[in-house]
Amino acid sequence: xxxxxxxxxxLVLGLAGCQDNLLPSDSDERPTVVxxxxxxxxxxxxxxxxxxxxxxxxxxxxxxxxxxxxxxLYFTMWCPVCDSHMSHMRSTYIANYPNVQFLIIxxxxxxxxxxxxxxxxxxxxxxxxLADINxxxxxxxxxxxxxxxxxxxxxxxxxxxxxxxxxxxxxVLSALP
Amino acid sequence: MNKKALNTAxxxxxxxxxxxxxxxxxxxGGGSASSLVLPKFSNGMVDISIDRESYNGFWNKDGDYVxxxxxSELTQWRVNVGYAHRLSERWQVSATLPYVWxxxxxxxxxxxxxxxxxxxxxVWYEAFxxxxxxxxxxxxxxxxxAAYFGATVTLPTGISPYDDVENSFDVTGRGFYRLDxxxxxxxxxxxxNGTLALSYGKYMERPVxxxxxxxxxxxxxxxxxxxxxTLSGGYSQFLENMDxxxxxxxxxxxxxxxxxxxxxxxxxxxxxxxxxxxxxxxSTMDRNWIVxxxxxxxxxxxxxxxxxxxxDTITMGVSHVFR
Numbered sequence: 237x238x239x240x241x242x243x244x245x246x247l248v249l250g251l252a253g254c255q256d257n258l259l260p261s262d263s264d265e266r267p268t269v270v271x272x273x274x275x276x277x278x279x280x281x282x283x284x285x286x287x288x289x290x291x292x293x294x295x296x297x298x299x300x301x302x303x304x305x306x307x308x309l310y311f312t313m314w315c316p317v318c319d320s321h322m323s324h325m326r327s328t329y330i331a332n333y334p335n336v337q338f339l340i341i342x343x344x345x346x347x348x349x350x351x352x353x354x355x356x357x358x359x360x361x362x363x364x365x366l367a368d369i370n371x372x373x374x375x376x377x378x379x380x381x382x383x384x385x386x387x388x389x390x391x392x393x394x395x396x397x398x399x400x401x402x403x404x405x406x407x408v409l410s411a412l413p
Numbered sequence: 414m415n416k417k418a419l420n421t422a423x424x425x426x427x428x429x430x431x432x433x434x435x436x437x438x439x440x441x442g443g444g445s446a447s448s449l450v451l452p453k454f455s456n457g458m459v460d461i462s463i464d465r466e467s468y469n470g471f472w473n474k475d476g477d478y479v480x481x482x483x484x485s486e487l488t489q490w491r492v493n494v495g496y497a498h499r500l501s502e503r504w505q506v507s508a509t510l511p512y513v514w515x516x517x518x519x520x521x522x523x524x525x526x527x528x529x530x531x532x533x534x535x536v537w538y539e540a541f542x543x544x545x546x547x548x549x550x551x552x553x554x555x556x557x558x559a560a561y562f563g564a565t566v567t568l569p570t571g572i573s574p575y576d577d578v579e580n581s582f583d584v585t586g587r588g589f590y591r592l593d594x595x596x597x598x599x600x601x602x603x604x605x606n607g608t609l610a611l612s613y614g615k616y617m618e619r620p621v622x623x624x625x626x627x628x629x630x631x632x633x634x635x636x637x638x639x640x641x642x643t644l645s646g647g648y649s650q651f652l653e654n655m656d657x658x659x660x661x662x663x664x665x666x667x668x669x670x671x672x673x674x675x676x677x678x679x680x681x682x683x684x685x686x687x688x689x690x691x692x693x694x695x696s697t698m699d700r701n702w703i704v705x706x707x708x709x710x711x712x713x714x715x716x717x718x719x720x721x722x723x724x725d726t727i728t729m730g731v732s733h734v735f736r
Contacts, residue, residue, distance in 0.1 A: 256576045257569035257588045262620030265628040314482050316471040316720050320681040323474050345482045354482040358473070380625050398624045401679035 276377040276396055282387040283376040287341075287366040290352035295339065295366060298391060305335040306412045307387045310399065311379035313344040314354040321382055321399040322360060328402060330363075333409055340365045343374040388412055449507040450537060450561060450597065451497045452700065453544050455734045460495040460509075462705070462730025469725065472686075472718035490514040491530065493730075503539045508532065513571070513585040530571040531586035535595070537563040546601035558600035565612075567591040575621050589636055590617040606647040606659070614639035616672075637670030637683055647692075655698040663690045685719040686711065703732040 271279030286296040301307045310325065312318040322340065330338050340363050342351040351367040368374055377385050377396065386395035386408045395408040451458050468487040470480045481487070490513070497507035511530035538561065545559040571586015593614035600607050618635035622628060645663035652658065664687070671683040692707040709726040711717060 257571070257573050257586070257619075260575065260588075260619045261622050262631045262633075263622060264631050265622055266630065267628070314479075316473065316722060317681070319471070319473045319479065320720050324681050350483045357480045357482075359477070359479070378627070382625075397627070397629055399681070400624075401674045401677065401681055403674070403677065 276385070276393060278393050278396060280393050282385075282391050282393050285372050285376060287368055287373060288348055290342075290348055290355055290365045290367060292348065295364070297387070300337045300339070301387050301389055301391055304337040305333070305389055306337070306394070306409070307385075308336060308338045308405070308409075309341055309373065309377065309379070309383075309385040309387070310338070311341045311343055311374065311377075311381065311383040313381050314342070314358055315381060318381060319358060321384075321402070322358075322363070324402050325399070325405070326360075326363070329405060329409060336409060336412070338363065341368050341373050341379065342366065343368040343371050343379060386412075449495045449497050449509060449535065450563075451499055451505045451507075452734060453539070453559075455736055456499050457735040458495075458497045458732055459735075460493075460497070460730060460732045462493045462728055464489075464491040464493065464726055464728045466491070466724050466726040468722050470713055471722045472715075472720065474681075474683075474720050476685075476717075476719045477715050478713050478717070478723065486517065488516045490516060502542070505537045505539070507535045507537070510570070511585075515585075528572045528585040532568045532570045533565050534568070535563055535565040537561050537595075537597075545599070546603065548603045550602060555602075556600070558598040561595070561597040561599070563593075563595035563597065565591075565593040565595060565614075567593070567614075574625055575619075575623060577623065577626070587636070589619060591615065591636075591639070592617070593639070601649075604649040604651070606649065606661070608643070608645045610641070610643040610645075612639075612641040614641075618673075632675050634672065634674055636672040639669045640667070642666045657696045657698075659692075659694045659696065661690075661692040661694070663692070664688070665690070683719070684721045686721045687717045701734045701736065703734075705730045705732075 269275075269277040269279055272281065274281045274283055276283065282297065282301070284296065284298045286294055288294050297307065310322065312322060325338070340360070342354065342365055345351045345354055345367070346369055348367045348369070351365055355361060355363070355365045366373070373379060377383065379385070382398045384395060384397065384399045384405055385393065386405065388394050394412070395404060397404060399405065449458070449460055466489045468481070468489070470478060472478055491511045493509060493511045495507060495509040497505055499505045510532045512527070513530045514525065514527040516525050540560040540562060545557060547555045550556060567590065569586055569588045569590060571588075572584055573586050573588025574584055575588045591614045593612050596611045598609045615638055616636040618633050620631055621634045622631040643663055643665045645661050647659050647661035649657050649659045667684070667686045669684045672679045688709055688711050690707055690709040692705060694703055694705040696703045705728070707728040709728070711723045711725065713723045
């Protein structure tokens with residue numbers, strides 16, 4: 237088989253399945269959101285849930301946001317990316333926003349014991365980690381690795397996106413009433 | 414625990430997977446170099462290898478080693494197909510394409526995903542005419558190594574976090590174009606062999622309008638510059654029928670600087686990894702067939718990586734050289 241044929245096959249394979257990366261789009265495709273209704277998008281009313289923490293205390297979301305300036309939910313699977321996000325969040329925001337409740341949602345380890353083990357192993361003993369054993373919060377907020385949710389004290393979602401470099405979280409936290 | 418959560422675990426590996434594909438050969442053939450480079454006086458080469466990379470913890474941004482969550486077992490398999498072709502006495506080109514399978518067991522639940530990885534196309538210039546392998550050093554010029562200068566373009570043919578994928582987690586590539594400048598120095602004084610490979614890569618900035626299957630406010634993203642240094646030394650043992658076995662030990666240092674989002678430095682990115690590998694290669698007398706097996710190992714202690722999964726990789730490969 238000639239080299240040209242091999243290159244052609246490679247290109248066809250790539251172009252057939254990977255257009256999104258070979259020719260990435262910069263268009264804004266976000267769906268229109270209806271605000272003021274129950275949902276996980278910005279402007280919607282945050283769905284409530286109760287989860288057990290790794291210290292065996294129960295946290296109800298509505299109780300948390302009504303007693304704080306706001307709540308940050310961060311979905312972790314204790315991976316390198318999550319670790320870099322959590323480390324940045326801890327050093328940059330948690331200490332600077334003492335009236336905001338930061339809740340780390342462990343949606344993968346499947347038990348309070350395992351979640352606590354991962355938390356301690358990762359060096360995050362000081363954070364409040366909730367064990368989302370049945371993926372209740374994950375499903376309510378369509379969460380995945382790195383998803384960061386901010387809910388204000390009125391229970392309105394102010395942010396729902398990947399943590400990325402953390403700059404968006406800083407903007408949203410500074411704008412909380 | 415659902416499949417989505419399990420697949421997420423393998424995303425991590427797939428994002429950072431930097432396959433150190435096992436290739437042949439040195440300038441004189443027989444198999445020692447770490448890049449898909451044709452031996453002198455050969456017209457083409459096909460290389461096929463299989464990697465099994467197992468994930469076992471990671472290093473955080475501070476370089477501290479962190480264990481994986483309990484009961485997790487993450488494995489990635491790759492089949493790498495490569496072809497190198499001689500254009501002229503000093504010029505050659507090559508192309509590689511991996512196919513990736515992610516295999517995970519997490520708390521007794523299995524998950525498997527697969528897809529094409531990122532392809533790479535390289536061009537190499539050989540800065541020498543005669544073979545640089547010698548049996549004995551008789552003059553100073555016998556110490557001159559074979560020098561190759563190359564450029565590699567990595568194409569984002571794999572499935573990245575920025576693709577429109579159903580569950581968003583079947584990631585097999587990084588999603589960025591990258592251009593690497595390569596230098597490979599290879600010297601054989603039988604039965605010993607040494608190589609030094611240097612690579613410096615720059616990623617191209619790209620727009621992003623979705624992450625993990627969710628549309629987001631569009632932004633521009635760029636990964637940090639990438640440096641890779643590989644130093645290896647080997648010993649060849651000739652068998653009675655003049656087939657040979659070559660044993661190689663190698664050290665690799667990989668560093669990727671922080672990336673940018675809309676031109677701002679992203680403090681959550683940037684990676685580093687040290688790794689060691691041992692390779693044994695069997696070559697026929699005519700150097701036309703080479704069978705290799707390699708074990709790549711990372712030291713799972715503090716200080717041997719940053720923001721990167723700790724993995725061990727077993728690779729088996731075969732190369733056929735066309736004269």
